[in-house]
Amino acid sequence: MPTLSLDETASCACGAVSLRIEGLVRSMLVCSCLDCRKSTGTGHSAVVLMSTDSVAVSGKTKGHTRQAASGSEITRYFCPQCGTPLFARTARAPLLALVPAGLFDRPDWFSPSQAIFSRTHLDWDTLDETLPHYDTYRDNGGF
Template sequence: MPRPELDLTARCDCGAVTLRVTGKAVSMFQCSCENCQKVSGSGHSSVVLMPASSTALSGITKSFERPADSGATFTRHFCSGCGTTLLAHSSRAPDLRIVPAGLLAGQNDWFSPNQLIFARSHPDWDLIAEQIPRYYTYRPEKS
């Protein structure tokens, strides 16, 4: 599946923080872990995985760290004023950033997820395209 080359800027809900995203997307996927369900208010989150060097935040943000089921530390960065989630990262992949596709609303028609991870907690009422491969937790590593 082709990975888009991005050159986009997004703002939080109140406009105080800007996220700049440039470069080729590493992956585009959906996640149904229970934390993503809480943050998105839906049955999954839709995200773009980017190299850390391809993202730049400006403005005052806060972050929240929590242990993930994988044993890694998962950190979300959000606007300290309005609470909009701007990006996240995992200690499991320190050179990557997770950008919510919805943050790029109005300029994300290129988004095409290639998998659903943490399908074990995906609710039946949340409709996901049937052709997208589903993984109980993470997609298995390629050998």
């Protein structure tokens, strides 16, 4: 993946919470695990991985922690007023923030390099066939 540095802002649907994203993108991916499907209400999530120090949050958020398909705990943060998903953090990669690409007004720069948790991908959810697909994570265990 070519190096991409973001300088973007995003906000929830009601505007009570905003994110300032500034820094290098670690990875861009789609995930079809059950947890991501439940959190998005569709067949997969589209995620931008950023260092936690590249994401500044303004406004009050609420988090919900559960065990993810990887076996690690994941905390998903959302706006307590409108429910918009804002970002997630996982114990598996505590220095990364998982930011939904759809949170940005114009994420034309989003270009996933992989599809993870393809073992639970739904046939009706069409993904780019040229993306590398992994049953869980990439073979080396990373994002």
